[in-house]
Amino acid sequence: MNPLKSIPTILISGCTKGIGLAIAKMFAAKGFNVAGCARNPEELKDLFTDFSMRYPHQKFFMEVCDVSNKELIKVFAKDVLAEFGKVDVLVNNAGLFLPGSILEETEGDFEKQFLTNVSSAYHLTRVIAPSMVKNQIGHIFNICSTASITAYSNGGSYCISKHAMFGLNQVLREELKDKKVKVTAILPGATLTDSWSGTDLPEERFMPADDIAKLVFNAYELSAQTNVEQIIVRPILGDIN
Numbered sequence: 001m002n003p004l005k006s007i008p009t010i011l012i013s014g015c016t017k018g019i020g021l022a023i024a025k026m027f028a029a030k031g032f033n034v035a036g037c038a039r040n041p042e043e044l045k046d047l048f049t050d051f052s053m054r055y056p057h058q059k060f061f062m063e064v065c066d067v068s069n070k071e072l073i074k075v076f077a078k079d080v081l082a083e084f085g086k087v088d089v090l091v092n093n094a095g096l097f098l099p100g101s102i103l104e105e106t107e108g109d110f111e112k113q114f115l116t117n118v119s120s121a122y123h124l125t126r127v128i129a130p131s132m133v134k135n136q137i138g139h140i141f142n143i144c145s146t147a148s149i150t151a152y153s154n155g156g157s158y159c160i161s162k163h164a165m166f167g168l169n170q171v172l173r174e175e176l177k178d179k180k181v182k183v184t185a186i187l188p189g190a191t192l193t194d195s196w197s198g199t200d201l202p203e204e205r206f207m208p209a210d211d212i213a214k215l216v217f218n219a220y221e222l223s224a225q226t227n228v229e230q231i232i233v234r235p236i237l238g239d240i241n
């Protein structure tokens with residue numbers, strides 16, 4: 001028997017930076033195989049090398065994939081299943097934030113954010129979740145946002161896409177609740193990542209990405225009977241408006 005088959009596997013979309021990277025590091029340190037994708041090949045290669053050196057008994061699979069392209073995300077998901085045979089934890093994380101308002105944002109921002117933030121998760125889940133259902137075990141985390149439940153003035157299409165992502169989470173939860181597959185929505189407020197590069201706000205105004213990773217791991221490790229439905233977290237000073 002291949003001993004790697006008994007090691008749990010996590011798949012994270014957008015694993016090279018920010019929240020996705022923090023989750024990848026957390027689960028790698030806890031003994032998981034990690035599969036992930038992003039668009040920048042150098043960053044994927046560096047992460048693969050770093051993880052392989054730190055954790056020689058685990059397996060890592062990093063593939064270039066633009067998740068906004070549904071054909072590419074389906075190929076990536078199938079490649080992960082071919083590599084590991086199963087996925088225990090799926091994190092729909094990759095996302096794009098383009099500030100703006102519905103009336104003033106550039107035409108196309110709506111479609112770009114929908115493809116990256118919602119369509120990616122829909123198609124990735126449709127390939128991965130059936131194997132979880134078949135195995136009667138699995139946990140899907142959908143990285144939503146406080147923008148999934150709050151309309152921000154400079155949120156525009158991002159807010160709409162994150163409301164839709166939360167909708168996807170709720171529908172999935174309903175569909176999978178009797179199939180032993182857990183579904184959890186994570187709704188973070190401002191978290192210090194590359195999405196905020198160029199900000200002149202102090203670091204203390206944000207949550208660290210590591211805190212989001214800790215919340216995800218804590219929700220994951222509860223007993224089989226318990227499903228964490230949603231986690232809403234904000235910086236201690238509240239939202240940045």
Ligand SMILES: NC(=O)c1ccc[n+]([C@@H]2O[C@H](COP(=O)([O-])OP(=O)(O)OC[C@H]3O[C@@H](n4cnc5c(N)ncnc54)[C@H](OP(=O)(O)O)[C@@H]3O)[C@@H](O)[C@H]2O)c1
Nearest residue numbers: 014016017018019038039040066067095145190191193194
């Ligand atoms: N930071 C916040 O304040 C905050 C708050 C609430 C929710 N969120 C959500 O958390 C998630 C992660 O955000 P973050 O702030 O951690 O972002 P980030 O630091 O910009 O990192 C995004 C990650 O996703 C990858 N990515 C982006 N677009 C992609 C695409 N089209 N195809 C494949 N990979 C892609 C990036 O790599 P490449 O650039 O190489 O593709 C990178 O690894 C998003 O869904 C975001 O909406 C963030």
